[in-house]
Amino acid sequence: MKNIRNFCIIAHIDHGKSTLADRLLQITNTVTERELQNQVLDDMDLEREKGITIKSHAIQMEYEHNGETYVLNLIDTPGHVDFSYEVSRSIAACEGALLIVDAAQSIQAQTISNLYLALENDLEIIPVLNKIDLPSANPEEVTDDIVDLLGCDPEDVLRVSGKTGEGVEQLLHTIIEKVPPPVGDPEAPLQALIFDSVYNPFRGVEAYFKVVNGEIKKGQEVQFMATGKKYHADEVGTLKLKQVEKKSIKTGDVGYIISGIKEAVEVKVGDTITSVENPAISPIDGFEEVKPMVFAGIYPVDTEDYEDLRFSIEKLRLNDASLTFEPESSAALGFGFRCGFLGMLHLEIIQERLEREFDMNVITTVPNVSYYAYTEKHPDKRILVNNPSELPDPSGLNRVEEPYIKASIITKSDFVGQVMNLCIEKRGILKNQNYLTQHRVELIFELPLAEVVFDFYDRLKSISKGYASFDYHPLDMRASKLVKVDILINAEPVDALSALIHVDNAYGIGKKMCEKLKELIPRQQFDIPIQAAIGAKIIARETIKALRKDVTAKCYGGDISRKRKLLEKQKAGKKKMRQIGRVEVPQSAFLAVLKLND
Numbered sequence: 309m310k311n312i313r314n315f316c317i318i319a320h321i322d323h324g325k326s327t328l329a330d331r332l333l334q335i336t337n338t339v340t341e342r343e344l345q346n347q348v349l350d351d352m353d354l355e356r357e358k359g360i361t362i363k364s365h366a367i368q369m370e371y372e373h374n375g376e377t378y379v380l381n382l383i384d385t386p387g388h389v390d391f392s393y394e395v396s397r398s399i400a401a402c403e404g405a406l407l408i409v410d411a412a413q414s415i416q417a418q419t420i421s422n423l424y425l426a427l428e429n430d431l432e433i434i435p436v437l438n439k440i441d442l443p444s445a446n447p448e449e450v451t452d453d454i455v456d457l458l459g460c461d462p463e464d465v466l467r468v469s470g471k472t473g474e475g476v477e478q479l480l481h482t483i484i485e486k487v488p489p490p491v492g493d494p495e496a497p498l499q500a501l502i503f504d505s506v507y508n509p510f511r512g513v514e515a516y517f518k519v520v521n522g523e524i525k526k527g528q529e530v531q532f533m534a535t536g537k538k539y540h541a542d543e544v545g546t547l548k549l550k551q552v553e554k555k556s557i558k559t560g561d562v563g564y565i566i567s568g569i570k571e572a573v574e575v576k577v578g579d580t581i582t583s584v585e586n587p588a589i590s591p592i593d594g595f596e597e598v599k600p601m602v603f604a605g606i607y608p609v610d611t612e613d614y615e616d617l618r619f620s621i622e623k624l625r626l627n628d629a630s631l632t633f634e635p636e637s638s639a640a641l642g643f644g645f646r647c648g649f650l651g652m653l654h655l656e657i658i659q660e661r662l663e664r665e666f667d668m669n670v671i672t673t674v675p676n677v678s679y680y681a682y683t684e685k686h687p688d689k690r691i692l693v694n695n696p697s698e699l700p701d702p703s704g705l706n707r708v709e710e711p712y713i714k715a716s717i718i719t720k721s722d723f724v725g726q727v728m729n730l731c732i733e734k735r736g737i738l739k740n741q742n743y744l745t746q747h748r749v750e751l752i753f754e755l756p757l758a759e760v761v762f763d764f765y766d767r768l769k770s771i772s773k774g775y776a777s778f779d780y781h782p783l784d785m786r787a788s789k790l791v792k793v794d795i796l797i798n799a800e801p802v803d804a805l806s807a808l809i810h811v812d813n814a815y816g817i818g819k820k821m822c823e824k825l826k827e828l829i830p831r832q833q834f835d836i837p838i839q840a841a842i843g844a845k846i847i848a849r850e851t852i853k854a855l856r857k858d859v860t861a862k863c864y865g866g867d868i869s870r871k872r873k874l875l876e877k878q879k880a881g882k883k884k885m886r887q888i889g890r891v892e893v894p895q896s897a898f899l900a901v902l903k904l905n906d
C-alpha cells in the first residue's frame with residue numbers, strides 16, 4: 309500500500325488535462341508512442357469532437373523512483389458542470405490532486421469549484437502551471453494568482469507543458485513525494501467505492517472502484533449496498549491501456565469488476581461494494597442518487613417512428629444511467645417521451661447521439677426544470693411537475709416552487725457590471741463578490757435554475773467576450789410567482805410550447821415568443837394569428853399574413869424539371885414540419901423560446 313498513489317487531475321475545461329494525462333502515460337511507458345493516439349482517455353467519438361471529457365476513467369501506471377516501483381492510479385474526472393457529482397466521487401477515491409491552471413487563461417470557475425471539492429476530501433493539492441510553452445503564457449502573473457488562491461509558496465507551483473513534455477518528469481517525482489499513500493484496513497470487511505462505470509455491449513457494465521478497506525477477489529459474492537443487489541465477481545482487474553485481469557484487488561488500489569450487470573442503472577456512482585459473506589456495517593459516506601435537473605420532450609418527427617425512438621432511448625439508457633424517460637403525449641406532437649437530463653450539455657449530447665448513432669429524426673421541446681406545485685385543497689401535498697402542461701389549474705393553485713442554484717462566475721473586472729445585470733435580469737440574488745486578483749472577480753449568485761436553462765450561457769459568453777466562466781451547484785426549492793404561458797397558433801393551443809415563467813417576465817416573454825414564431829413559421833395560404841395567453845387572457849398577438857402567390861408561379865412556361873425540383877425541395881422541408889391544426893410548423897419553432905434574444 310505504501311507504494312500506491314491515487315490522484316486525479318482537476319482543471320477548468322480546456323486547460324490541458326487530457327494532453328497532460330497522455331504525456332504521463334507516455335513517460336511511464338504505459339502506452340507506446342504508436343499507441344498514443346491523441347487523447348487516449350477520451351475514447352468516445354463525440355467526446356473527441358466536442359473536445360470534452362464526458363465519462364471518467366481510471367488508468368494505472370508504474371514508475372521507478374529512488375530504486376522503488378510505485379503504482380500510480382490516475383483517476384480521470386469529467387470536466388463539465390453537468391457531471392459534478394461524478395467529479396466529486398472520483399475525487400473521493402484519491403489522496404492527491406493535480407490542480408492544472410492554463411498559463412494563459414489563469415484560474416477559472418471550475419478550477420475553483422473542483423479545488424473546493426478536493427479540499428473537502430482532504431486531498432493533497434499539487435499546483436501545476438500548464439502550457440508554459442505558449443507564447444501568450446503569463447507564468448509570473450498566473451503563479452501569483454495560484455499562490456493567492458492556495459496560500460502556497462511560488463516555488464511549489466510546478467511549471468509544465470503537456471504538449472512538449474517539459475517538467476512532466478519532475479511532476480511525477482512530486483506526485484510520489486507529496487501525495488500520501490492510501491490508508492485503509494486490509495483486514496476489515498470489503499468496502500470499495502464505485503466512482504465510475506462503463507457499458508460494454510459484450511461484457512455488460514464494468515464498474516470502476518477504489519478498495520477503501522479489505523480486498524475484492526475474483527469469484528467472490530459481492531453486494532452493492534445502495535441497490536442491495538448481489539453479484540458474482542466474474543472478473544476483477546486493473547486498467548492499463550487495456551484491462552489486466554487479477555486474482556484480487558487489495559486495499560488502497562483501484563480496479564474494475566465485471567459481474568454480468570446488464571444495465572448502467574444498476575451501478576450507481578458513489579455506491580459501496582461489499583462482501584456478501586463478511587459485509588461491512590455501513591457504506592462509504594457521500595452516496596447520492598443523481599437526479600435529472602432538466603426535462604424536455606423528445607418526439608419522433610415522423611409519428612411512425614415512435615417504437616424506433618423508444619428502442620433507441622432504451623439503448624442509450626443502457627450506458628447512461630443519468631438519463632431518465634417516460635412516455636408522454638402532446639396534442640401538438642403526438643406520442644413521445646419526457647426525458648430527464650443532468651443539464652443542458654447532457655441534453656445536447658443525447659439529442660446528438662440519437663441522431664447520429666440511431667439515425668433518429670427527433671423534435672426536442674423547450675427544456676424546463678422540475679417544479680413542486682401545491683393546491684389550495686392540499687397545501688401540504690407536493691405535486692412534482694416535470695412538464696408545464698401538468699401544472700394544476702391556476703385557480704386552485706396554492707404555490708409553485710422552483711429549484712435554485714448557487715452559481716459562481718469568474719470574469720474580468722471590466723465585465724462585472726454587465727454580468728451582474730444579466731444575473732439580476734435572470735432573477736439572481738448577489739451573494740458575494742470576491743476579487744481574486746486586481747483584474748479578476750468571482751461573483752456568487754443564487755439563481756433560479758430555469759433561468760439558466762434559457763439562453764444564459766450564450767449571453768454570458770457574448771457580454772464577457774468569452775472571458776467568463778461559470779459553474780453551479782443545486783441549492784434548494786423556493787416558492788416563486790410563476791404562471792403558465794400558453795401559445796396558440798391559429799387559435800389552437802400548442803402544449804409543447806407552454807412554459808412556466810415568472811409573472812414579472814410573462815408579458816415580455818409572451819410577446820417575444822409571438823414575434824419569434826412569426827419569424828419561424830412560413831407564410832401559408834391564410835392569415836395565422838399567433839397568441840400568448842395566461843389562462844383565458846391573451847397577453848400578446850402577432851399575425852402571419854397569408855401568402856398570395858403560388859411558389860411555382862414564376863416557373864411557369866419555364867423548365868418543368870426546375871418546377872419539380874422546387875416541389876421536391878418543399879416536400880423534404882415538410883418532413884421536418886409538424887401539422888398544428890391547419891398550420892405547418894417547423895421544428896425550429898419548438899425551440900424558439902431558447903433563442904428569444906437573437
Ligand SMILES: Nc1nc2c(ncn2[C@@H]2O[C@H](COP(=O)(O)OP(=O)(O)OP(=O)(O)O)[C@@H](O)[C@H]2O)c(=O)[nH]1
Pocket residue numbers: 319320321322323324325326327328359360361387438439440441442468469470471472
Ligand atoms: N501550447 C500548448 N497547448 C496545450 C498544452 N496542453 C494542452 N494544449 C492544448 O489545449 C487544448 C485543450 O487541451 P485538452 O488536453 O483537450 O484539455 P482538457 O482540459 O482535457 O479539456 P477537457 O477534457 O475538455 O476538460 C488542446 O487544443 C491542446 O492541444 C500545452 O502544454 N501547450
